[in-house]
Amino acid sequence: MSDKVHKPATRVVEAGRKKAWTSVPGNKGGVVSPPVWRASTHLYEDCEDLAAGRPNEDGHFYYGRRGGPTQWALADALTALETGADGTELFPSGVAAIACTLMAVLRPGDELLVTDNAYEPTRSIALSMLRQFGITAKPFDPLEPDGLASAITDTTRAVMLESPGSLTMEVCDIPALCDVARERGILSIIDNTWATALGFAALQHGCDISVMSLTKHVGGHSDVMMGSASAAKPVINRIRRQAQFMGQVVSPDDAALALRGLRSMQVRLERSTKTALELATWLETRAEVSAVLCPMLPGAPGHDLWRRDFKGGCGLFSIVLADGFDSAARARMIDALDLFGIGFSWGGFESLAIPFDPAPVHTLRPWPPGIDTGSGLGVRLSIGLEDAEDLIGDLAQGLDAMGAK
Ligand SMILES: *Cc1c(COP(=O)(O)O)cnc(C)c1O
Numbered sequence: 001m002s003d004k005v006h007k008p009a010t011r012v013v014e015a016g017r018k019k020a021w022t023s024v025p026g027n028k029g030g031v032v033s034p035p036v037w038r039a040s041t042h043l044y045e046d047c048e049d050l051a052a053g054r055p056n057e058d059g060h061f062y063y064g065r066r067g068g069p070t071q072w073a074l075a076d077a078l079t080a081l082e083t084g085a086d087g088t089e090l091f092p093s094g095v096a097a098i099a100c101t102l103m104a105v106l107r108p109g110d111e112l113l114v115t116d117n118a119y120e121p122t123r124s125i126a127l128s129m130l131r132q133f134g135i136t137a138k139p140f141d142p143l144e145p146d147g148l149a150s151a152i153t154d155t156t157r158a159v160m161l162e163s164p165g166s167l168t169m170e171v172c173d174i175p176a177l178c179d180v181a182r183e184r185g186i187l188s189i190i191d192n193t194w195a196t197a198l199g200f201a202a203l204q205h206g207c208d209i210s211v212m213s214l215t216k217h218v219g220g221h222s223d224v225m226m227g228s229a230s231a232a233k234p235v236i237n238r239i240r241r242q243a244q245f246m247g248q249v250v251s252p253d254d255a256a257l258a259l260r261g262l263r264s265m266q267v268r269l270e271r272s273t274k275t276a277l278e279l280a281t282w283l284e285t286r287a288e289v290s291a292v293l294c295p296m297l298p299g300a301p302g303h304d305l306w307r308r309d310f311k312g313g314c315g316l317f318s319i320v321l322a323d324g325f326d327s328a329a330r331a332r333m334i335d336a337l338d339l340f341g342i343g344f345s346w347g348g349f350e351s352l353a354i355p356f357d358p359a360p361v362h363t364l365r366p367w368p369p370g371i372d373t374g375s376g377l378g379v380r381l382s383i384g385l386e387d388a389e390d391l392i393g394d395l396a397q398g399l400d401a402m403g404a405k
Contacts, residue, residue: 008081008198008266008311008312009266009267011080011081012077012081012198012262012263012265012266013263014080015076015077015078015080015081015262016073016074016075016076016077016078016079016080016259017032017073017077018059018073018076020059020069021034021069021070021072021073022034022035022073033073033256033259033260034069034070034073034256034259035069035070035256036070036252036253036256037068037069037070037252038252038253039064039068039252040063040064041063041064042061042062042063042064042068043061056240057087058071058072058075058076058087059072059076064249065244065247065249066244066249067090067249067250067252067255068252070252070255070256070259071090071249071250071252071255073255073259074090074255074258074259074262075087075088075089075090075228076088077259077262078197078212078218078228078230078262079230081196081197081198082197082201082202082203082210082230083197083201083203083204084201084203084204084232085203085210085230085231085232085236086231086232086233086236087230087231087233087236087237087240088228088229088230088236089228089229089230089236089239089240089243089248090214090226090227090228090248090250090255091226091227091228091229091243091248091250092225092226092227092248092249092250092254093213093215093225093226093227094191094193094211094212094213094214094215094216094225094226094227095121095122095125095213095227096227096248097211097212097213097227097228097229098119098121098122098125098160098191098211098227099125099129100229100239100242100243100246100248101189101209101211101229101239101242102125102126102130102135102158102160102189103130103133103242103246104238104239104241104242104243105157105158105187105189105209105235105238105239106130106133106135106157106158107135107157108133108134108135109134109135109155110135110136110155110156110157110158111135111136111137111138111153111155111156111157112126112130112135112136112137112138112156112157112158112159112160113137113138113139113140113148113151113152113156113158113159113160113186114126114127114137114138114139114140114159114160115139115140115142115159115160115161115162115163115165115172116139116140116141116142116165116362116363116364116365117142117162117164117165117166117167117168117170117172117362118139118160118162118165118166118191119162119166119191119193120166120361122160122162122191123139123361126160127139136155138151139363139364140159140364141364141365142161142163142165142170142172142177143170143172143365143368143369148177148180148181149180152180152181152184152186156184156186157186157187158186158187158188158189159177159181159186159187159188159189160189160190160191161174161177161178161188161189161190161191161207162190162191162194163190163194163195163200164194164295164302164306165362166361167318167356167358167361167362167378167380168293168318168358168362168366168367168368168378169293169294169295169301169302169317169318169368170293170301170302170368171295171301171302171303171305171306171309171310172305173305174190174200174202174205174206174207174309175205175206175309177206178205178206178207178208179206182206187208187209187235188206188207188208188209189207189208189209189210189211190202190207190209190210190211191211191212191213192207192210192211192212193211193212193213193216193217193347194314194316195310195312195313195314196212196217196218196265196269196314197210197212197230198265198266198269198311198312199269199310199311199312199313199314200309200310200311201311203230203231203232205309208231208232208235209229209230209231209235209239210229210230210231211227211228211229211230212227212228212230213226213227214226214227214228214258214261215227215345215347216345216346216347216348217261217265217268217269217314217347218258218261218262218265219257219258219261219347219348220261220264220265220268220347220348220349221257221261221348221349222345222348222349222350223257224254224257224258224261225254226250226254226255226258268349268385269312269313269314269315270312271385272314272315272383272384272385273296273312273313273314273315274388275315275383275385275386275388275391276294276296276313276314276315276316276317276381276383277294277296277297277313278388278392279381279383279388279391279392279395280292280294280296280297280300280317281297282392282395283319283395284297286399287322288321288322288325288399288402288405289319289320289321289322289374289399290320290321290322290323290371290372290373290374290375291319291320291367291371291372291373291374292317292318292319293317293318293319293320293368293371294317294318295310295313295317296313296317297317301368301369301370301371302368314347315346315347315351315381315382315383315384316346316347316380316381316382316383317380317381317383318356318378318379318380318381319378319379319381320367320371320372320373320374320375320376320377320378321333321374321375321377321378321379321402322372322374322375322405323374323375323405324375324405325374325375325377325402325405326375326377327355327377329402329403330355330377330379330402331355332401332402332403333379333398333399333401333402334353334354334355334379334398335401336397336398336400336401337353337394337395337397337398338394338397339351339386339390339391339394340352340353340381340391340394340395340398341353342354345382346380346382347382348382348384349384349385350384350385350386351381351382351383351384351386351391352381352382352384353379353380353381353382353398354379354380355377355378355379355380356378356379356380357376357377357378358378359376
């Protein structure tokens, strides 16, 4: 095989497919995807083998808590897709990945800076959970050019980033923020769930750690929960050690589902991006909508940075309802939708809608600047793989159900 760097659609198909995980020694041929290796006990050849131990890295039988070929194949594939990473740790959820990663890199007395547009549980982990361990956290405004630099203190050790931001979708200048952090010897962690490694090469843009909720795009079918953290050495070794201390392990059944989802992720992302853009373009023309927060949409907040730094988008974006509507009208709209389910999460094959109000969770700046925030009532849409025209028809009857302002 040549060492040519293939395009993303090829890499997502090829990544992590080691023969050792898909074949039986001594037999010719093999299978495409690794079987589900269910195991707690791993067996050793003899006492000498047991005494010799095994290297503490993926790809070596040791004990069930360190995973087996099914989990290794998924972790290996994610590492291969994240250019610059030397390894990936898997976690039973995205939140577990975020919590454990932060605990791996922070110590009592340290301070964490967390982007004001962070996913709400990330904010709670930072501001509440870490406090138990003597770690303080402070939100900063990621859109303020000087926001990060002026928030850094002598005890700041890490910065938690997210772009686009949860709910309000602001795109941040990640390379510039990471430069500020690096100059001060501070680690940059990004929650890259929205773009995945296919849409945003986090480590290449200056981040030290890329965390994802695999529950969303990688799983892709709303039937599995998982998280990951990818980084170069020595940082990934610290995360691995912390994950082992905390007994983090994912089941091989779930790993097989996530790996199956991963193989079609590029196609699903392309399709949902295209549909989302059609819907966003249409929503912009509607009087009931005062702002469309979709970074892929020309003219939308963050579009220029998105074009500069990202290779792709996804189906998740938000709208703000125009002035004059109240939350009862918003509920009428969402309840009237037939094709959009009402539920947390996103990134599945099916469309979802959820109401949101950013003020309680984004305290420094609730909305991106320069937009008409109208009623201040948000609706987040996750666009699935349905037909775009059908989805537009559904949204039209949802908006009609709101009635006159
Ligand atoms: C859903 C989500 C998470 C958490 O993932 P779980 O797998 O649900 O624990 C983290 N970050 C973002 C941006 C999310 O949307």
